[in-house]
Amino acid sequence: MKILLIMIASDIHGSALYCRRLLERFESSGAKKLLLLGDILYHGPRNGLCDGYDPKAVADMLNPYAGSIMAIKGNCDSEVDQMVLDFPMMSETALIENGGLAALAIHGHKNMDNAPLGGVDILFYGHTHVPDNTVKNGVVYANPGSVSIPKVGSPKGFILWEGRTLNWTSLQGNRYDSREIG
Secondary structure: OOOOEEEEEOOOOOEHHHHHHHHHHHHHHOOOEEEEOOOOOOOOOOOOOOOOEOHHHHHHHHHHHHHHEEEOOOOOOOHHHHOOOOOOOOOOEEEEEEOOEEEEEEOOOOOHHHOOOOOOOEEEOOOOOOOEEEEEOOEEEEEOOOOOOOOOOOOOEEEEEEOOEEEEEEOOOOEEEEEEOO
């Protein structure tokens, strides 16, 4: 049973400023993988331009980490985005095993009640820009919030997953929530 430190982030929305801060945290955390839950390069029609909006720069920053990135497609991502990214990001789901736990990763813009959760311990999702740490029917619903455009007063942040522990952390490096699974 291999245990990795995995960073989970969502909704960068083309912000070079906050992507840079996320990658600084990735480097300093010791995480081996970075799971991006969609909405990587563009802000979409419902969001204003975020601070440091520069999708090309975001692609240029993420591409050197291609071997460490797992990414799924969000509702603001499109096929043209894949042309500038050196890692696959067009799948709408990913199944990840870590430390004996199974996690399903989705963006969250589709009906999550229809997500195939059989045998899954954690559902990682983004889209809402609001962190979530709840349990429904024995599955942990874990949303890291948004890297660049958080909502309802939540911090810009990510989740660190190691073994049976999830830690919600702000881009400033402050842990503000956690969960032990099992």
